[in-house]
Amino acid sequence: MRYQNATAYRFLAPYLLIFSVFWVWPIISSFLISFQATRTVPWRWAPTFNWGRLIGDPAFFNALKNTLLILVIQVPVMISLAIVMAVLLNSPLLKARGLYRFAFFAPVVVGEVAYSAVFRLMFNLNFGIINKLLNSVGLPSIDWFSNVTPAMALIMIAVTWRWAGYNAIILLAGLQSIPDDVYEAATLDRVSKVKQFFYITLPLLKPIIVFCAVLSIIGTMQLFTEPFLITERGGPGGGTETLGLLLYRQGFRSLNFGYASAVAYTMAGLAIAITLVQLWLTKEPK
Amino acid sequence: MAAVTLSNVVKRFGVYEIIHGANIDIADGEFVVFVGPSGCGKSTLLRMVAGLEDISGGEIAIGGKVMNDVEAAERGIAMVFQSYALYPHMTVEQNLSFGLRMNGNPKADTERRVKRAAEILCIDELMQRRPKQLSGGQRQRVAIGRAIVREPQVFLFDEPLSNLDAELRVQMRVEISRLHKELGVTMIYVTHDQTEAMTLADRIVVLKAGNVEQIGAPLDLYDDPANRFVAGFIGSPKMNFLAAKVVETGDGAATIELVNHAGARFKKPLQTTPPAVGADVVLGVRPEHFFDAGQGDCDISVKADVAEHLGSVSYVYADAGDTELIIEREASRHRASGDHLVVSIKAGKALLFDTKGARIR
Numbered sequence: 281m282r283y284q285n286a287t288a289y290r291f292l293a294p295y296l297l298i299f300s301v302f303w304v305w306p307i308i309s310s311f312l313i314s315f316q317a318t319r320t321v322p323w324r325w326a327p328t329f330n331w332g333r334l335i336g337d338p339a340f341f342n343a344l345k346n347t348l349l350i351l352v353i354q355v356p357v358m359i360s361l362a363i364v365m366a367v368l369l370n371s372p373l374l375k376a377r378g379l380y381r382f383a384f385f386a387p388v389v390v391g392e393v394a395y396s397a398v399f400r401l402m403f404n405l406n407f408g409i410i411n412k413l414l415n416s417v418g419l420p421s422i423d424w425f426s427n428v429t430p431a432m433a434l435i436m437i438a439v440t441w442r443w444a445g446y447n448a449i450i451l452l453a454g455l456q457s458i459p460d461d462v463y464e465a466a467t468l469d470r471v472s473k474v475k476q477f478f479y480i481t482l483p484l485l486k487p488i489i490v491f492c493a494v495l496s497i498i499g500t501m502q503l504f505t506e507p508f509l510i511t512e513r514g515g516p517g518g519g520t521e522t523l524g525l526l527l528y529r530q531g532f533r534s535l536n537f538g539y540a541s542a543v544a545y546t547m548a549g550l551a552i553a554i555t556l557v558q559l560w561l562t563k564e565p566k
Numbered sequence: 567m568a569a570v571t572l573s574n575v576v577k578r579f580g581v582y583e584i585i586h587g588a589n590i591d592i593a594d595g596e597f598v599v600f601v602g603p604s605g606c607g608k609s610t611l612l613r614m615v616a617g618l619e620d621i622s623g624g625e626i627a628i629g630g631k632v633m634n635d636v637e638a639a640e641r642g643i644a645m646v647f648q649s650y651a652l653y654p655h656m657t658v659e660q661n662l663s664f665g666l667r668m669n670g671n672p673k674a675d676t677e678r679r680v681k682r683a684a685e686i687l688c689i690d691e692l693m694q695r696r697p698k699q700l701s702g703g704q705r706q707r708v709a710i711g712r713a714i715v716r717e718p719q720v721f722l723f724d725e726p727l728s729n730l731d732a733e734l735r736v737q738m739r740v741e742i743s744r745l746h747k748e749l750g751v752t753m754i755y756v757t758h759d760q761t762e763a764m765t766l767a768d769r770i771v772v773l774k775a776g777n778v779e780q781i782g783a784p785l786d787l788y789d790d791p792a793n794r795f796v797a798g799f800i801g802s803p804k805m806n807f808l809a810a811k812v813v814e815t816g817d818g819a820a821t822i823e824l825v826n827h828a829g830a831r832f833k834k835p836l837q838t839t840p841p842a843v844g845a846d847v848v849l850g851v852r853p854e855h856f857f858d859a860g861q862g863d864c865d866i867s868v869k870a871d872v873a874e875h876l877g878s879v880s881y882v883y884a885d886a887g888d889t890e891l892i893i894e895r896e897a898s899r900h901r902a903s904g905d906h907l908v909v910s911i912k913a914g915k916a917l918l919f920d921t922k923g924a925r926i927r
């Protein structure tokens with residue numbers, strides 16, 4: 281038995297080694313680094329230096345506010361949209377289901393740079409298709425990139441576009457696990473389709489919805505690509521800077537790893553806290 | 567309460583015709599069982615009555631009203647599913663009251679109905695549990711309760727007992743029978759178990775491959791089956807079938823000789839024109855219709871293979887040349903395998919079929 285275990289561990293060793301070096305060690309190391317002043321050579325142990333700065337840093341609070349704003353608006357909108365998409369995908373009336381499933385999933389596999397470039401073009405002030413469409417229904421053009429509110433909206437639209445289909449596919453799997461005869465029983469109970477959705481589908485889908493929400497919250501807490509590439513490093517003027525971007529700016533532009541580590545731990549801590557609250561709020565009554 | 571009438575009902579899935587024109591009249595308050603082998607279309611027929619499947623041809627009327635284009639919800643029926651189909655996230659009480667609540671039924675009335683159903687089915691103690699926390703039999707009761715609460719004109723059951731163990735099945739069978747007496751409502755019950763059909767039904771509809779083979783009271787089907795399929799399907803253990811030949815006709819009777827028992831012949835009176843001399847026929851004899859040697863019209867000798875002693879009776883599985891026979895015997899506890907056994911057939915207790923399976927009366 282022990283010998284067998286040893287063999288198993290030998291097979292696991294390459295993975296465990298890589299996991300330790302690139303996961304465990306950075307996690308520990310960054311925690312330690314967050315307590316050091318890293319703008320001096322050599323680094324100096326200063327437990328309150330970074331964390332003290334964090335508490336009073338307007339840039340941090342700006343990034344935190346932006347991140348939470350995106351989280352609070354984008355995640356619910358996207359999950360709702362994903363549920364609607366999943367229900368439509370699950371409809372027996374739908375032809376070519378496989379094609380739609382692929383189309384919904386495709387944004388996830390599109391390269392981030394390419395997708396960001398396309399979004400920048402689409403939302404361009406003068407020749408973007410979005411403004412053309414707005415004009416065609418009599419609305420004025422929006423300068424998506426130079427005003428904070430439209431820029432934030434743009435980020436949310438882009439993130440939603442990229443991840444809604446992914447969530448819809450996960451939710452679809454959940455929908456398909458609800459037996460048909462439960463709906464048939466409800467039909468015979470004279471419950472309308474709309475009420476079936478609210479009183480049967482949604483409650484039975486709840487664990488999957490929570491799962492998707494947790495994934496999305498963690499993802500949004502780390503949001504980086506869109507504000508970096510689409511609104512050009514959190515523009516205009518830091519209006520769309522997220523915690524992920526702040527971390528990047530501090531760590532890799534200013535090479536202030538101590539402060540970046542403190543930001544990273546704050547992000548992780550918030551993600552865990554929000555997720556726990558979420559799980560607690562949606563707990564199944566025993 | 568309502569009568570249910572199926573006239574020339576046809577069901578097609580794409581190009582496949584599954585039900586080939588069923589005609590069934592079910593009286594108000596009657597307990598009718600659809601029985602037949604797996605895949606014969608019992609569930610499909612029931613689901614068409616419920617409105618869960620479209621009707622491809624013909625008409626289904628409930629309470630004299632044609633229901634072809636009436637939504638399932640409006641047909642006044644309730645159905646109990648084989649898989650129970652309870653709402654997994656609701657307590658038993660919520661399961662029972664869900665339909666009524668969703669339709670704005672007055673609260674007091676809903677409570678009254680739920681309470682009554684719970685009393686009828688003895689599930690009062692389970693009201694706050696969820697389906698997950700119930701045994702199979704309890705779930706089945708809740709599923710039936712949900713149907714009772716609706717106070718429907720017609721109850722439909724699709725193999726409601728097939729997920730239960732044998733003992734519970736007998737118990738629930740009795741309860742469903744009692745429920746029918748208590749509510750006096752029309753019930754249509756689907757099963758592939760002929761014992762369930764025999765014990766529950768006022769009338770049985772025997773189906774085979776989408777055709778109605780025979781409709782009748784349980785004992786009528788047992789005593790007087792229309793064809794070999796019904797004869798073989800109804801009754802347990804099964805009817806025995808022996809190859810035979812017509813050797814002589816006349817006087818409104820045919821003399822039949824068993825193919826594998828030289829000289830074993832007897833005269834069978836017939837109401838219709840007998841088949842031609844030399845025609846192959848099949849003789850059907852129920853296990854309990856083998857008599858002691860010399861008591862019947864013709865004796866045959868068989869070799870006992872295995873005997874099952876059930877206490878009150880024994881079933882002897884015997885080798886009769888081409889086929890295995892099941893012979894019911896009383897007090898044959900000591901019979902061992904390999905014994906030769908002489909049994910006797912009575913003309914009046916043997917049924918005659920042609921080679922296509924149709925009954926020759």
Ligand SMILES: Nc1ncnc2c1ncn2[C@@H]1O[C@H](COP(=O)(O)OP(=O)(O)OP(=O)(O)O)[C@@H](O)[C@H]1O
Nearest residue numbers: 579584602603604605606607608609610611757758
């Ligand atoms: N949705 C469907 N599409 C195509 N064929 C179907 C469909 N539903 C049922 N069938 C076919 O119709 C026939 C009858 O099915 P049905 O479910 O009514 O049988 P059943 O008598 O209830 O059998 P069982 O005792 O196994 O439940 C079967 O051959 C089945 O393959």
Ligand SMILES: [Mg+2]
Nearest residue numbers: 608609610725
């Ligand atoms: Mg069936």
